[in-house]
Amino acid sequence: MKLKLVIFICLLATTVLAATQSGEQIMTEEESRYNAPTEKFTITMSLIKGLDIEQGAKRVIVMDMWLENKDGLQSSMIKITSPANLKGLGVLTVQSTATQTDQWLYLPDLGRSRKIASSKKSDKFMGSDITFGDFEPEVLERWNYSDTEQDNLETEAIYRIVAELRNPAEAKNYGYTSRVITLEKETFFVKQIEYFDLEHVKSKVQLNLEVVMIDKYWRANKVIVKNLLARHITVLEFTNRQINPDLPEDFFSKRYLEK
Amino acid sequence: MEKFFDLVAQHKKKVIAFCLILSIVLGFGMSRLEIRSILEGELPDDDFIIKTNNQFKEVFGDKSYIVFAFENQNKVMNTDSLAKLKSFSHDLRSFPGIDKEKILSLATFTQVEDSQDGLIIEPLLESVPATKLQIAEFTKMLKSNELVWERLISVDLTTVLVTAPIDKTVSEIEVYQAAVDLANKYQDPEELHYYSFQIIDQAIDQGINADLGLLFPLAIIIIAVLLYFCFSNLRAVILPLLVMIMAVVSTMGVMGWLSFKVSTVTSIIPVLIIALGSSYSIHLLERYFSVEKHLKTKALSLVARPIILAGMTSAIGFSTLVVFEIISLREFGIFSALGIIFTIFYNLLFCPAMLALLPQKKYYNGSMFLFGLSELTDYFLQKISKIIQKPRLVLLIAITLLIISIVGASQLQVGSNPTKFFPKDHQIRLTSELFNEKFGGTGVIEVMFETDETILHPETLQQVWQFQQFCENLEAVGNTNSVVNILRYMHKSLNKTETVPHTDRLIEQYLMLYSMDSSVDLDTFLDHSRQRLKVTIWMDIDDSQVIEQTYQQMRDYLEMVLPSTINFKFGGENMEWIAQNNYIVTGKIINIVASIIIIFLICTVVFRSLRLGLIAIVPLVFSTMLIFGMMGFLGIRLDLASCILTGVTVGVGVDFAIHYLSRFIEHEESYKFLCALEKTNLEAGKPILYDVYSNVLGFSVLMFSSFTPIRDFGVLIVFSMITCSLATLLFLPILCEKFFIRGEEE
Missing domain, CATH: 3.30.70.1320 (Multidrug efflux transporter AcrB pore domain like)
Structure with missing residues (x-):
């Protein structure tokens, strides 16, 4: 009986502690749990016209993607495998500092890669409703995080965090000013993100679905992004996911991009 | 008919209450009236072009655009103007209903440039050129970009365009007000012009409201003055006006209840009801006041028949417009006919009941038309009597006018677009x-x-x-x-x-x-x-x-x-115009033929004479030809408004022929032929010219409309009323003399 009481008190204390964590603490925890050192997966991306997944005209692009997180900086490589006309098209993104990201594009039929001098986080990822910035890890120091003031949150199994840019001038680069992030309390996994554009209008909703644990990382095998303003949907289906695959030392380089 | 008017007099209070309640109930429908948007188009849903356009919308998206032109007569290629353009493009993101990610201007246009620093994919005006050299380089770059040159900036460098998709569901008032606010903010030295379907809708809205606010009261005032001239009595002014207002309210209310929308074309209906309704009232009151108390029911029954006949032929004339595939024209045909029916209904029900209710006085002293109008009318008729004694001269003039009209009609242009609805300085x-x-x-x-x-x-x-x-x-x-x-x-x-x-x-x-x-x-x-x-x-x-x-x-x-x-x-939109033009031309031909045939058949049946049926349509055909000639010479296009002209001319013009031929048959039985003709000229001529006075005065207010086609319609309908009445008074005696055979009408 005594033991049960102790366990109960401990559980209660953990819950209270979790409930009283600040937004920043929650997001720090989320980041620490999410980012694997390296990762590889295949994305089947469906671009859908309109807001009806079943009825809208669909265009499908399949690509392989590799990610590396090192010292809080991320590099990524994307290579399209289908359709045939786009096969080999690649994008390499290398974050050299917290504020500096370099991006190269490889168009196979032009035969060489070109550095994109003007890359922005708001650039559309392969013409979809996702931006390159959406794939990057959270740079915690750029955002102010606060809990939403909903009364029932403590009783729910989720956190709802409002993330606002500390420097509003950066909003143009990101393409939005704030996000409302919904995380599972238990896993700190991001279930949903609502994006608010430069005029603070809700512009996009991202739903992370079909969550699985691979190694110690929670991953969504399906992501649906609804662009409410453009009335488009992008569905990403992840397969062949590998956590910490072996990648050559110079994998995130122009040489591999053009390979 | 006498029994009918006896019943009306017996139950006068009930009849008055019924008419008032009916018009009030129907009138409530007016609160449901909306203005038709230009986006709704004029073609039926099953039209080939509409189907094709719907397919385009399905494949490529159903988008509507708003366009802003940023104009600076001293050229926009300066730091201030370009900075303003950039700021404007940013401010536009907050514009109601705008697709903010798709704003296209020099400030947002994505340039792709393979430079020494790498691939540049960024907005053209990412940084505003500050020096003369930078501006010159920027200008050179614009000139070499075929997606921008003459598309986003004019060749003379005075104007830049900003376009963006806009949500169709945003109200025109909201869009218009936001555009005005932006223009005020960015005006001077630049001038900001804007264009979208909502802006056009708003201008049409304003125009229709201005027209209803000006033309309807103006028509009421003019007709009130005319009625006072006729009867020099307030009661004889107020009663017909009440009848006409009830008819207008009922007609527009029915439109509202049935969820029809007001277009520039159907906005004419209130004025049309006033113009035509007044002539029925004048005939009715003239007969009523001109007889002693015990003969009043008889007088009403005598005048009711020609009023019903004239009204029904007018309504049938208008309703022939339903042959058009164009929605506004069909609606005009249906509701103008309904308006005429309401006018007759209230004239023959409400008006006699009110007259029975009010204390009986002798209002009319026999001197109808004060201030010399009666004398003027007599003078006209005498002149006409002299002219018709020279039938060859009349024939020569008529043929000459017809030839001139054919030349003019050959230059007639068809169709117009919504922007041409507005005056040149709009x-x-x-x-x-x-x-x-x-x-x-x-x-x-x-x-x-x-x-x-x-x-x-x-x-x-x-x-x-x-x-x-x-x-x-x-x-x-x-x-x-x-x-x-x-x-x-x-x-x-x-x-x-x-x-x-x-x-x-x-x-x-x-x-x-x-x-x-x-x-x-x-x-x-x-x-x-x-x-x-x-x-x-x-x-x-x-x-x-x-x-x-x-x-x-x-x-x-x-x-x-x-x-x-x-x-x-x-x-595309212009293909709808082309389809509309084809409908206008084919619809017009069918409409003319159908209305003439229907009127011919009605007149043949009414007068029981094939010859008189044919004679009745001659002034209508002549007047119609003259109108087309005039339109050709004056460059007035055959468009949505002028298209209804034949329907109105035939509908109203046939009244003149009916008046004339009814009197002629009446006299032909009692007098010798030439004597009967002479008597008809004088007796029928007067009411015909009175009709013309009221119609001309009523319709002339349309010349003050906010819309060019309605103004043109005002000119043309006045012209057609005059030509049609003159043709009736000049041609019918000659044609009757030449072709009428006594006793043929079987």
């Missing part, structure tokens, strides 16, 4: 002219190319590009736009070659690269299956006949050049 018209002069224009024809395989094949795209080049050499075409323009631009930027990319793969890769920028919406050019693409052709001439010829040239070119594996379809 903001909408000026903006449209600015776009036509300095950019591609405001009208659009779209062509969808379709293949079973991918459309993004270099050879196919080359053929599309050659078609675009062909179009741009046509006089009416401002410029053209398609995915080929983007691909050529990309190829030029990345490969220094200004051609269509040479492989399928490169084409797809360029498009992928281009779509990485957030402001690009390839869906408006290309469908997801890559089997269809759309070429947008901007027309800088808004003459719909020229547009139709241009369309034929484009169609002939494609039929000659394209292989059978590539299908094409034409759509």
Whole structure:
């Protein structure tokens, strides 16, 4: 009986502690749990016209993607495998500092890669409703995080965090000013993100679905992004996911991009 | 009929209450009335072009655009103006209903440049040029960019365009007010012009409201003055006005209850009811007041028949407009006919009941038409009597006028566009002219190319590009736009070659690269299956006949050049105008023939004479020909408003013939032939001219309309009333003398 009481008190204390964590603490925890050192997966991306997944005209692009997180900086490589006309098209993104990201594009039929001098986080990822910035890890120091003031949150199994840019001038680069992030309390996994554009209008909703644990990382095998303003949907289906695959030392380089 | 009016007099209070309640109940429908948007179009849903346009919308999205022109007479290529443009493009993001990610201007246009620093994919005006040298370089760069030059900036460098898709559901008031606010903020030294369907709708709204606020009261005042001149008594003024207001309220209320919308054409109906209703009231009151108390019911029953006959023929004349496939014209036909029926209904029910209720006095002293109008009428009739004694001269003049009219009619132009509804100095018209002069224009024809395989094949795209080049050499075409323009631009930027990319793969890769920028919406050019693409052709001439010829040239070119594996379809707003023109022409011909035949049949039945039926339609045909001639000479187009003219002319003009021939038959039985004719001229001439006075005065208020076609309609209807009445008074005696055979009417 005594033991049960102790366990109960401990559980209660953990819950209270979790409930009283600040937004920043929650997001720090989320980041620490999410980012694997390296990762590889295949994305089947469906671009859908309109807001009806079943009825809208669909265009499908399949690509392989590799990610590396090192010292809080991320590099990524994307290579399209289908359709045939786009096969080999690649994008390499290398974050050299917290504020500096370099991006190269490889168009196979032009035969060489070109550095994109003007890359922005708001650039559309392969013409979809996702931006390159959406794939990057959270740079915690750029955002102010606060809990939403909903009364029932403590009783729910989720956190709802409002993330606002500390420097509003950066909003143009990101393409939005704030996000409302919904995380599972238990896993700190991001279930949903609502994006608010430069005029603070809700512009996009991202739903992370079909969550699985691979190694110690929670991953969504399906992501649906609804662009409410453009009335488009992008569905990403992840397969062949590998956590910490072996990648050559110079994998995130122009040489591999053009390979 | 006498029994009917006896009953009305017996139950006068009930009849009055019934009429008032009926008009109030129906009148509540007016609160449901809305103004028809130009987006709703005028063609029926099953029309081929409407179906094609709906298919285009399904494939490429149903978008409507707002366009702003930023004009600086001292050229916009200066730091201040460009900074303003950038700030304006940013402010536009907060504009109601705007698709903020798709705002297109120099400030947002995505340039793709392969520079020494790498690939630049960023807005053209990322940083505003500050020095003269930077401005010169920026200008040079704009000139070399075929997606921008003459599309986003004018050749004379005085005007830049900003366009953006706008949500169709945002109200016109909201859009208009936001545009005005932006214009106020950015005006001086620049001038801001704006154009969208909501802006046009708002201007039409304002015009219709101004018309209803001005023309309707003005018509009431004019008719009130006329009635006072007729009867010099307030009661004889108020009663007919009440009848007409009840008829207007009931008609417009029925429109509201049945969820019909008011268009520029149907906005004429209240004035039409006032103009025509007044003549029925004048006839009714004139007869009523001119007899002693015990003969009043008899007088009402005598006058009711011609009123019903004249009203029904007018209503039938108007209702022949339903032969048109154009929605506004059909609605005008139906509701103007209904308005006339309500006018007759209240004239024969409410008016006699009120007269029975009010204390009986002798209001009319026999001196109808004060201030010499009666004398003037007599003078006219005497002159006419003299003229008809020279039938050959009348015939000669008539033939000469007909020949002149045929010459004029041969120059008649068909069709118009919504911007031409506004007077020349109206903001909408000026903006449209600015776009036509300095950019591609405001009208659009779209062509969808379709293949079973991918459309993004270099050879196919080359053929599309050659078609675009062909179009741009046509006089009416401002410029053209398609995915080929983007691909050529990309190829030029990345490969220094200004051609269509040479492989399928490169084409797809360029498009992928281009779509990485957030402001690009390839869906408006290309469908997801890559089997269809759309070429947008901007027309800088808004003459719909020229547009139709241009369309034929484009169609002939494609039929000659394209292989059978590539299908094409034409759509777009201007194609609706072309279809509308065809409907106007075919509808007009059917309408004229149908209305003349119907009137001929009615007159033949009423007068029981084939010859009199034929004679009755002669003034109508003559007057119609004269109107077409006048329209041709004055450059008044056969458009939505002028189209209803024949319906109205025939509907109203036949009243004159009915008045004349009824009296003629009446007298022909009792007098010798020539004596009967002379008596008819004098007796029928007066009411005919009284009708003309009231109609002319009533309709003349239309000349003060906010819309050019309605003003033209006002001029033409006044002209047609005069010509039709004169033709009746001049031709009918001569024709009766020549062709009428006594006792033939069986």
